[in-house]
Structure formats: structure tokens, C-alpha cells
Amino acid sequence: MSRIVPPRRRALALLLAFILTSLGNWTVVIASPAEDxxxxxxxxxxxxTRSQALQAxxxxxLAARHQSHAAERLPDPMLQLSLTNVPVNGPSRFSLDEDPMTMRSVGLAQTFTRKAKRQAQSQRFKRQAEEAETGRGVRLAxxxxxxxxAWFAYYYQQRLHELLLGQQRLAAEQVEALRGAYGSGQASLSAVLEAQTRAAEIGTRLHTVSAAIDSARARLVRWVGALETDQLAVPPALDQTRITAHLSDHKPDALPSLALISAQRRSALADADVARAEARADLTWSLMYNQRSEPFSDLASIGVSFPLQWNKKNRQQRQVAAKLAEADRLAAEHEEHLREHLMEVDVLLAQWRSNLKxxxxxxxxxxxLAAQRSASTLSAYRSGNTSLASVLKARLDELATATDKLNLEARTADLWSELEFLVPDDASLPMDNRAMAPGREREIQ
Known part of the structure; x- marks a missing residue:
């Protein structure tokens, strides 16, 4: 005659089998990345590839470089056509050939911008092009x-969701086991309620993590476009970052944000050169041919014009001084930002290294230790020295430890992302980015 196993004991036996198969294998809940x-x-x-900001x-x-090329050329000549001294009343009004003063004139005027001024204007646009290229580095970083x-957030939220699902399954099994034990008088009602509370808390965390997954996915889609797969590859190692080697080479000014301020300062100095060149007036030469009616002879005129810079001290030189003051401002800002950035990098590095430890x-x-505790509790349960609820609690604690590690790894990845991409891949910029100390290198002339 076969032995009939009570349903409650059958459920406990199945639960024990589940624990035995899962013990020491908490990582199996983390899915392996697919090939795609x-x-x-x-x-x-x-x-x-998708970034419109980089294209901008x-x-x-490109626009600044085109302007630099155009600025090296002389201004276009001016063609002048006119009717001069046309009578408007009397017997010869509106006649073009009766009054000897009436002339039909054609002329040509050309402003001869000095070469030094054209070179200064061209150099200013080149500096603006370099500033735009450096701004691209800031956008890229x-x-x-x-x-x-966004990639790391999506990856770790997915992994956290999988771990929490494992916890939820164990918590549900713990509730069932305690209910059975409570029915047989081997567990208290408070233990059952505590297990139910823990299961409910895990369910609430799952809702939070599901929302975080959707949010992280939306952030990733914003940068990479529509995802062909929700599977992410294995992340890179987080214990190495390029910024440490970069700072050891003493190149803090190659940080894109600092390089941009240096480029802006060079643009301001180029503006000062243009203002200084503008302080010297350009000459405009003109030639005019005046045709008159018979029997009067035609006339020719030649002329030169130039602005009267009668107050250079309070106009042109003030403009040069303003541009130099702007360059000094940017030099001071560069030094201040350099100190701020070095402090921020030191803080990030300290936290990153602490997280690695x-x-x-x-x-x-x-x-x-958590795995050993699970194994020890299970061994004690087999010997009849502890309850099944204790085994399940130890298993839940083991998964909770894995979850804590995963959360710490996610925070470390976030810090790594900030550090790793502070500097472009080649750590090079389109101009000399050595820090310029505040001060006037150029005196007003």
C-alpha cells in the first residue's frame, strides 16, 4: 500500500527542492546578452552619427572659414552712375543737352583696405572657426x-528587475511555507505577516524599477534612435578610465570646457587686433567721367575720401581697450574654471575609487559570506536545527546582497561615464590649448 503524503508536506518538499537547485546560483537570474x-x-x-548638435x-x-577666406580680399569696387545738374524749370526743363551744366556721369570707386587690416579680419574668423570646433568637442563630450x-542605466535597471523577480519568487514561496507552518503550529502569525510585508515591498520595488527601465530606455532612444533590440552587451570594465592617464600627463586644459574658454579668449584677442587695425583709416579712390552736350567738352574727375578720426583717444582706442578687457575676463574665467574642474574631477575620482573598493x-x-550563510542555514534545516522560514530568509538576504552590489555597480558606472568622456578620444584639439595667464600681452597703439 502506497504512502499518502499530505499536501502541506508535499508543498514544503517542492519548496526545499527549489531552494536546493537555486542555492549558490543567484547569478542565473541575470540573462546572458544575445548576439544582436x-x-x-x-x-x-x-x-x-545622429547628433544634429555636432553638425551645427x-x-x-565651415561658415567662419569661408568668411576668413573672403575677408582677405579687397572690398568690391563701386560703379557710380548719375545725372547731374538737370534743369527742372524754364524753357529747357528736363532737357539733358541744352544746359552746359547738365552731365551724364559714370564713375568707379575702390576702397583700398590695408593688408594688415584684412589679415586681422581673416584671423578673427579663423579664431571663430576654432572656437566652433572646440565647441564641438564640448558637445561631443x-x-x-x-x-x-543612459546605456548603463538601462542595463542595470534590467539586471535589477531580474534580481527582484528572483526575490519575488522566493518571497512568495516563503509566504506559502510560513502559512503551512502556521497552520501546523510551527510558525507565528507575526512571521507570516512579516513575510507578506516583505513580498509586498518587493512588488512595490518592481513597479519602481519597471518605471525606471522605461525612463532609461527613453533616454537611450533619445541618443541612439529606435532600438532594434532591448538586449545590451556586457558592459566594459569599470576599474580603468582614460582621465587618470590624461591628468598624469598634465593636460587639464585639453578638457573641452576649458579649451572652449581658451578659444574664446583667442577670439577676443583677435577682435582686439581688428579694432587696432580699424584705428587706421582706409582710403577710397574714385574716378568719374562726365559727359556734356555739344559743343561743351566732357569732364573727368578723380578723388579720394577717408574718415576723419578726430577723436581716436575716446573712440578707436576705447574699442581696442574694451576687446583687451574682454580677453582678460576670459583669462580669469579660464583660471577659475580650471580650479573648479580639477576639484570636481578629484571628487569624482575619489568616489569612483571608493566604489571600486x-x-x-x-x-x-x-x-x-551571504552564500555561506545560506548554505549553513540549509544544512541546519536538514539537521532539524532551524526552520524552513530561516532558510528562505537567508536566501532572500543573499539576493538582497546581490541587489545592493548591483546598485553600487550602477552608481560606479555613472561615475565612470563622467570621468571616461571628460576628454575626447584623441585628447587633441584644433589649436594650442595652453592656459594663458591673465594680463595684457598687447598694449594699445
């Missing part, structure tokens, strides 16, 4: 940071 998964490098490439900076640089942060503690101590 989106890697971080691919996401960065897509974001750069390229167009601005920001785009890469935000793309990487904590991650090592999780991998070398906390997670192995």
Missing part, C-alpha cells in the same frame, strides 16, 4: 557622457 545585443561602443557611435558646430566652423549614462568587498567578502 547593443554594446556601449555601438551606442556611442550611433549617438555621434561643423556648419558654424556631453553627448558621450549622457549616452553612456566597495565592489571588491562585495565580491571577495559580502557575497561569499
Amino acid at each position: 545585443s547593443l554594446s556601449l561602443e555601438e551606442a556611442l557611435h550611433l549617438a555621434e 558646430q561643423d556648419a558654424a566652423a 556631453t553627448m558621450r557622457q549622457q549616452t553612456a549614462q 566597495q565592489l571588491r568587498d562585495y565580491e571577495e567578502k559580502l557575497i561569499p
Whole structure:
């Protein structure tokens, strides 16, 4: 005659089998990336390809270079056509050939802008082009940071969701086990309620994480466009970043935001050169041929004109001084921003390094200890020295430790993204980016 196993004991046996198969394998809830998964490098490439902001900076640089080329040329000559001294009353009114003073005139005028002034204007536009190119570096760095942060957020929220699903399954099994134990008088009602509360809390966290997944996905789509897959590749190692090597080479001014201020200062100095060149007036030569009616002879005129700069001290030289003061302002701002950026980088590096140490503690101590505690509790349960609820609680604690590590890794990835993309890949810029100390290198002439 076969032995009939009570339903409650059958449920506990199945639960124990579930625990045995899952013990020590908490990472199985993390899905392996598919072959068509989106890697971080691919996401960065897509974001750069799609970026309209980068195209705008390229167009601005191209426009400035076209203007630089045009500024090197003389202004266009002026063709002058006129009717002079046409009578408007009397017997010869509106006649063009009766009054000896009436003339039909054709002339040509040309302003001869000095070469030094044209070169100064051309150089100013070149500086503006360099400023636009440096601004592109700022946009590129920001785009890469935000793309990487969106990619990591999507990746880790997906992983967190999978871990929480594992916790939810175990929490539900714990509730069922405690209900059975409570029915047989082996557990208290408070233990059942505590397990139900924990299960409800995990369900609430799942709702929060689901919303975070949707939000992270929307952020990633903003940069890379429509996603062909929701699977992401394995993330890069977070224990190395290019910024550490970059700072060790003493090139803090190659940070795009600081390089932009340096480029703006060079533009201001170029504006000062233009203002200084404008202080010397240009000459405009003109030639006029005047045709009169018979028997009067035709006439020719030649002339020169130039502005009367009668108050250069309070006009032209003031303009030069204003441009030099603007350059001094940008030099001071550069120094202040340099100090601020170095402080921010030091803070980010300190937190990043601290997180790496904590991650090592999780991998070398906390997670192995949590696994050992689960195994020890299970062994005690087999020996009849603890309850099944204790086994489930130890297993939940193990998954909670894995969840804490995952959250810490996500925060570390966010810091890594800020540090890794502070500097362009080649760490080079289209001009000399050495910091310029405040002061007037150029005196007013």
C-alpha cells in the first residue's frame, strides 16, 4: 500500500527542492546578452552619427572659414552712375543737352583696405572657426557622457528587475511555507505577516524599477534612435578610465570646457587686433567721367575720401581697450574654471575609487559570506536545527546582497561615464590649448 503524503508536506518538499537547485546560483537570474545585443561602443557611435548638435558646430566652423577666406580680399569696387545738374524749370526743363551744366556721369570707386587690416579680419574668423570646433568637442563630450549614462542605466535597471523577480519568487514561496507552518503550529502569525510585508515591498520595488527601465530606455532612444533590440552587451570594465592617464600627463586644459574658454579668449584677442587695425583709416579712390552736350567738352574727375578720426583717444582706442578687457575676463574665467574642474574631477575620482573598493568587498567578502550563510542555514534545516522560514530568509538576504552590489555597480558606472568622456578620444584639439595667464600681452597703439 502506497504512502499518502499530505499536501502541506508535499508543498514544503517542492519548496526545499527549489531552494536546493537555486542555492549558490543567484547569478542565473541575470540573462546572458544575445548576439544582436547593443554594446556601449555601438551606442556611442550611433549617438555621434545622429547628433544634429555636432553638425551645427561643423556648419558654424565651415561658415567662419569661408568668411576668413573672403575677408582677405579687397572690398568690391563701386560703379557710380548719375545725372547731374538737370534743369527742372524754364524753357529747357528736363532737357539733358541744352544746359552746359547738365552731365551724364559714370564713375568707379575702390576702397583700398590695408593688408594688415584684412589679415586681422581673416584671423578673427579663423579664431571663430576654432572656437566652433572646440565647441564641438564640448558637445561631443556631453553627448558621450549622457549616452553612456543612459546605456548603463538601462542595463542595470534590467539586471535589477531580474534580481527582484528572483526575490519575488522566493518571497512568495516563503509566504506559502510560513502559512503551512502556521497552520501546523510551527510558525507565528507575526512571521507570516512579516513575510507578506516583505513580498509586498518587493512588488512595490518592481513597479519602481519597471518605471525606471522605461525612463532609461527613453533616454537611450533619445541618443541612439529606435532600438532594434532591448538586449545590451556586457558592459566594459569599470576599474580603468582614460582621465587618470590624461591628468598624469598634465593636460587639464585639453578638457573641452576649458579649451572652449581658451578659444574664446583667442577670439577676443583677435577682435582686439581688428579694432587696432580699424584705428587706421582706409582710403577710397574714385574716378568719374562726365559727359556734356555739344559743343561743351566732357569732364573727368578723380578723388579720394577717408574718415576723419578726430577723436581716436575716446573712440578707436576705447574699442581696442574694451576687446583687451574682454580677453582678460576670459583669462580669469579660464583660471577659475580650471580650479573648479580639477576639484570636481578629484571628487569624482575619489568616489569612483571608493566604489571600486566597495565592489571588491562585495565580491571577495559580502557575497561569499551571504552564500555561506545560506548554505549553513540549509544544512541546519536538514539537521532539524532551524526552520524552513530561516532558510528562505537567508536566501532572500543573499539576493538582497546581490541587489545592493548591483546598485553600487550602477552608481560606479555613472561615475565612470563622467570621468571616461571628460576628454575626447584623441585628447587633441584644433589649436594650442595652453592656459594663458591673465594680463595684457598687447598694449594699445
